[in-house]
Amino acid sequence: METRTILFGETALDILAQWLREQGEPRTLDDVLQKYLEILRDIALRETEQA
Amino acid sequence: MTVPTFQGNDEQQALAAEIFQLMVLQASFYADDALIRQTLDNLAAFLAEKHKREPDAMATSIEEAIAVNTAVFRREEAEAATYYITTRRGVPEPLPVDTSHTFAQRLYEPENPLPVDDISVVVSTTRPTLTTVEPVYISDYWQRASDTAPAIADAAAAAPVVDVTPSTVSTGETAAAEGAADAAVAVPADALADSPAVMTVAGGVPVDLRHDVADILAQHGDMLRAELASGIDKDPLRQMVRFGNMVLPEDRLINLGKKDLGRIRDDISEANEPLLDTVIQADVYNQQVGENEAMRFSLNYRLGREKDFEYVGVVGANLWSLKTLPHIGTRNVKTSEMAQFTEYLMQGYDDSLQERPLATIAEEGFVTHRLSFFEWANGVVVLTAALNALIAQPLLDDQRRAVLRFVMPQDAAAEMLVEVRYPVGSRGGWMQGFDLFFNDFLIAGAEITIARTEEPHVYTIIYDESVDGQTRDVLVPDEKKNRFVFEEVTYYCQVDLALSPDQASFPQIRNLKALPMSDRRRANTVLRHVIETLGEAVGTATEPAYRITAQTAHTGFNVLRPASLPYITALLNDNQYVQPADEAGVYVFAPPLNMPDEADDADDTPPEDDNSDE
Numbered sequence: 001m002e003t004r005t006i007l008f009g010e011t012a013l014d015i016l017a018q019w020l021r022e023q024g025e026p027r028t029l030d031d032v033l034q035k036y037l038e039i040l041r042d043i044a045l046r047e048t049e050q051a
Numbered sequence: 052m053t054v055p056t057f058q059g060n061d062e063q064q065a066l067a068a069e070i071f072q073l074m075v076l077q078a079s080f081y082a083d084d085a086l087i088r089q090t091l092d093n094l095a096a097f098l099a100e101k102h103k104r105e106p107d108a109m110a111t112s113i114e115e116a117i118a119v120n121t122a123v124f125r126r127e128e129a130e131a132a133t134y135y136i137t138t139r140r141g142v143p144e145p146l147p148v149d150t151s152h153t154f155a156q157r158l159y160e161p162e163n164p165l166p167v168d169d170i171s172v173v174v175s176t177t178r179p180t181l182t183t184v185e186p187v188y189i190s191d192y193w194q195r196a197s198d199t200a201p202a203i204a205d206a207a208a209a210a211p212v213v214d215v216t217p218s219t220v221s222t223g224e225t226a227a228a229e230g231a232a233d234a235a236v237a238v239p240a241d242a243l244a245d246s247p248a249v250m251t252v253a254g255g256v257p258v259d260l261r262h263d264v265a266d267i268l269a270q271h272g273d274m275l276r277a278e279l280a281s282g283i284d285k286d287p288l289r290q291m292v293r294f295g296n297m298v299l300p301e302d303r304l305i306n307l308g309k310k311d312l313g314r315i316r317d318d319i320s321e322a323n324e325p326l327l328d329t330v331i332q333a334d335v336y337n338q339q340v341g342e343n344e345a346m347r348f349s350l351n352y353r354l355g356r357e358k359d360f361e362y363v364g365v366v367g368a369n370l371w372s373l374k375t376l377p378h379i380g381t382r383n384v385k386t387s388e389m390a391q392f393t394e395y396l397m398q399g400y401d402d403s404l405q406e407r408p409l410a411t412i413a414e415e416g417f418v419t420h421r422l423s424f425f426e427w428a429n430g431v432v433v434l435t436a437a438l439n440a441l442i443a444q445p446l447l448d449d450q451r452r453a454v455l456r457f458v459m460p461q462d463a464a465a466e467m468l469v470e471v472r473y474p475v476g477s478r479g480g481w482m483q484g485f486d487l488f489f490n491d492f493l494i495a496g497a498e499i500t501i502a503r504t505e506e507p508h509v510y511t512i513i514y515d516e517s518v519d520g521q522t523r524d525v526l527v528p529d530e531k532k533n534r535f536v537f538e539e540v541t542y543y544c545q546v547d548l549a550l551s552p553d554q555a556s557f558p559q560i561r562n563l564k565a566l567p568m569s570d571r572r573r574a575n576t577v578l579r580h581v582i583e584t585l586g587e588a589v590g591t592a593t594e595p596a597y598r599i600t601a602q603t604a605h606t607g608f609n610v611l612r613p614a615s616l617p618y619i620t621a622l623l624n625d626n627q628y629v630q631p632a633d634e635a636g637v638y639v640f641a642p643p644l645n646m647p648d649e650a651d652d653a654d655d656t657p658p659e660d661d662n663s664d665e
Binding site (some may be wrong): 009010011013016021032033 | 252258261275276278279283286290291300301302344347
């Protein structure tokens with residue numbers, strides 16, 4: 001199975017934006033960074049298992 | 052336009068041609084293949100009058116002529132009349148419709164368009180809120196993919212993955228120890244290429260995502276924060292927008308119209324000073340703090356894109372100003388001149404941390420500063436490392452100034468606005484706007500203490516008044532005559548005498564010329580003038596020489612521009628005409644007789660343009 005390269009600042013920004021929408025109000029960059037790393041980490045670990 | 056060939060006898064051909072010309076004339080602005088209609092009655096009436104014939108006879112002639120020219124005309128019978136139809140091409144049929152590639156089809160290309168729930172990234176349902184055109188960035192991926200494929204492999208071999216483990220994350224360790232730890236936990240290059248758990252951060256830095264988020268943040272937090280901010284700003288789909296350190300989905304932005312901006316402008320103009328975003332929100336929208344954070348964000352985001360508004364806030368306090376608000380601080384010194392005067396702070400000659408280290412300042416939240424003559428006379432305070440650690444930092448990346456509020460508890464808690472100019476590149480920073488306070492309460496050399504309050508943009512400023520009144524003949528500027536004079540002053544504050552020149556200690560100091568600010572840019576010119584004025588003449592008429600202590604040079608230099616003692620010492624040591632004397636801290640300046648003014652300043656920074664706000 002082909003795995004994709006994770007580019008920080010580009011990959012999964014749509015998922016991050018969706019999470020931010022669900023928050024309902026602005027969040028700090030620190031909060032957003034924390035969540036973004038969680039999202040990327042989930043993707044990376046999932047693809048590692050599949051690979 | 053092509054003219055068709057008509058059939059029949061001569062009379063029929065001529066009549067058919069005349070009818071065709073009539074109908075084409077009627078359809079001058081039609082497309083070539085658009086159908087042109089005309090009734091038999093109209094044609095018969097017109098041609099009968101033209102040719103002086105009976106309409107019925109003319110109608111019969113028309114029918115006969117057209118009956119033999121069916122390649123050009125088509126006859127249609129309707130209830131009320133008989134129609135003849137043709138086109139400008141002379142063919143009575145329209146062109147077939149080309150349906151091989153329609154707009155409707157193109158709407159559904161490609162075969163797998165974005166899903167419907169993502170249509171917002173293609174079609175905005177809200178009015179654009181921006182008045183400026185935002186650039187569309189091309190993903191860095193393409194740049195990297197185009198020419199760095201071999202380089203990535205090389206980089207992987209050369210720069211191993213940083214393996215973040217709790218044992219290597221320690222904020223107390225030195226940089227050298229961290230570097231050693233980084234190198235010790237390298238992952239083989241082939242693992243980098245194969246593992247999907249390694250993400251690439253701009254600049255080619257690989258980060259292993261198999262570790263905890265907290266560990267990754269501890270190791271790479273600052274870099275990742277900056278990269279994420281950049282990624283959000285450069286996202287071609289603009290899914291999120293950022294103001295400072297706050298982020299909001301783009302489709303949650305609240306639109307502010309021209310009326311809103313006008314009301315905000317009026318609000319700030321009426322206050323005649325910069326206002327907090329929360330104050331504007333309350334004044335204009337009657338919303339209290341925390342009531343509508345999306346609105347507050349939208350307000351800041353929108354004002355940040357309006358040219359007549361200026362952000363002058365700091366981290367934790369978003370202040371907005373107008374270009375039309377009154378200037379804060381002295382106009383005696385231009386911004387570019389102050390920036391150059393404070394360069395020594397960025398060149399390693401800042402001695403403000405000798406008494407108290409940064410950590411103590413950060414913990415205790417106050418700084419004591421001794422005013423130089425220049426600072427006192429111009430109402431400015433140079434932003435030393437100690438003060439820079441105390442003062443709130445700018446929020447925006449390209450922000451150069453902020454406005455702070457200073458409370459004076461010893462003056463019935465009166466307040467003043469002070470503008471902070473942050474250091475940029477090789478240029479130092481300063482604060483301006485203390486003119487009245489300094490002139491009313493203090494003299495040069497006074498010790499002031501600046502302290503933080505609970506609000507990030509509000510500070511207190513006090514002076515040590517636990518001393519009895521002192522009366523001295525101190526140096527003051529005589530601005531009318533553009534020189535310095537001694538004046539008897541009684542003051543009630545603690546003073547550093549080294550920075551407070553008076554008649555008893557420095558009787559010659561009033562002979563210092565109040566050099567134009569542009570001349571004061573050249574540090575060695577100022578130093579030479581100070582030495583020749585305050586130094587002890589030890590030479591002869593043909594071989595002049597002056598003996599001076601670094602401390603005296605420091606006192607005199609600070610009358611004309613701010614400087615630290617280490618900076619003065621460095622200037623003395625670097626001057627080719629100055630030699631150290633036998634006694635420590637004493638120098639002898641022996642200039643050649645014909646030394647030009649600028650000869651000793653060849654390496655000084657040339658004057659630069661002023662800021663537009665001056």
